[in-house]
Amino acid sequence: MHELSVAIGMVDMATAEAERLDGEVLALHLKLGPLAGVVREALEFAFELARVDTPLAASLLVIEEVPVSVYCGACGREQVLEPPHWLMCPDCGAPTPDVRHGRECELVALEMTE
Amino acid sequence: MIATPRLVQVRQHLLKENDVLARVLRQRFHDAGTTVVSLVSSPGAGKTALLERLLTDCGADYRVAALVGDLATDNDARRLARSGAPVRQIVTGTVCHLDARMIAGALADWTLADLDLLFIENVGNLVCPASYDLGENRRIVIVSVTEGEDKPRKYPTIFDSADLAVVTKMDLADAVGFDRAAFEASVAAVRPGMPIEYVSSRSGEGMASLCHMIAPPIHRRATAGVAL
Numbered sequence: 001m002h003e004l005s006v007a008i009g010m011v012d013m014a015t016a017e018a019e020r021l022d023g024e025v026l027a028l029h030l031k032l033g034p035l036a037g038v039v040r041e042a043l044e045f046a047f048e049l050a051r052v053d054t055p056l057a058a059s060l061l062v063i064e065e066v067p068v069s070v071y072c073g074a075c076g077r078e079q080v081l082e083p084p085h086w087l088m089c090p091d092c093g094a095p096t097p098d099v100r101h102g103r104e105c106e107l108v109a110l111e112m113t114e
Numbered sequence: 115m116i117a118t119p120r121l122v123q124v125r126q127h128l129l130k131e132n133d134v135l136a137r138v139l140r141q142r143f144h145d146a147g148t149t150v151v152s153l154v155s156s157p158g159a160g161k162t163a164l165l166e167r168l169l170t171d172c173g174a175d176y177r178v179a180a181l182v183g184d185l186a187t188d189n190d191a192r193r194l195a196r197s198g199a200p201v202r203q204i205v206t207g208t209v210c211h212l213d214a215r216m217i218a219g220a221l222a223d224w225t226l227a228d229l230d231l232l233f234i235e236n237v238g239n240l241v242c243p244a245s246y247d248l249g250e251n252r253r254i255v256i257v258s259v260t261e262g263e264d265k266p267r268k269y270p271t272i273f274d275s276a277d278l279a280v281v282t283k284m285d286l287a288d289a290v291g292f293d294r295a296a297f298e299a300s301v302a303a304v305r306p307g308m309p310i311e312y313v314s315s316r317s318g319e320g321m322a323s324l325c326h327m328i329a330p331p332i333h334r335r336a337t338a339g340v341a342l
Contacts, residue, residue: 002246009128035270035274037271086267087304106126112119113119
């Protein structure tokens, strides 16, 4: 349950940005991949705790889940993996250690008042 | 007038603070010529027994030291200090993982240039440590033969963040019917190409090969789990 530390860091980061931009944060937009080691539900729960008494108390948390995609050298193209953790090309079965997406754990943007 | 929302790009990793500090640590280790190896596993996989062996065996050729993380007690540090190497306990309280700040704090008064090889034993946990870069050169994920060959498939994220898998308690492998091929298939499924070493901290089996693999000079492990 390290999501609380992650959420506190996220609130600090967004608060600092909001101060710098001199506005109010309506929403935080995140990208989260299955390989980031951060659980969406736990992060959402932790965010509720982390934002109490901060300028983000009324902000929304919008999470975009990024699927794992890998580059398959044998097929010569990127492939999306479902389930996400078995790094093997779904078409040809070759091992695919070259992970292109799915490790994201990123505050992408802030939706701010004008 | 109704205010129109605007979207401001931020694009920052949520663990940026940790990552920045980890990069600073990695540079410090590099400048001091210290190779740093971290150990992650579930509780009871034999991290401390392995570390005891590593401090003794690698300590013959290199100046070694260790940081060990646990939620409570300094039992591990006291046990490891018997090797004669400098050992420091990091007590995390209720925190389930080590982070770069804890490492920086624990190293504050150590002279890194006096060390060739520094081991960091993480808190026994196969989940949370995956997300935290500690500035290490190499991360070893440890699994004992008693845990089941499909552990990598069950905890893929930590395996994805590691550079080397070490199977411990090989002296018990026959007794528990450890299936080496099944374990290797499981590792290959979640971390294709990751090397695997097999050891027994009790008998010493495989230790020479493991020491050879992690011995300096090795630098620059890929930043675990971070796409920046």
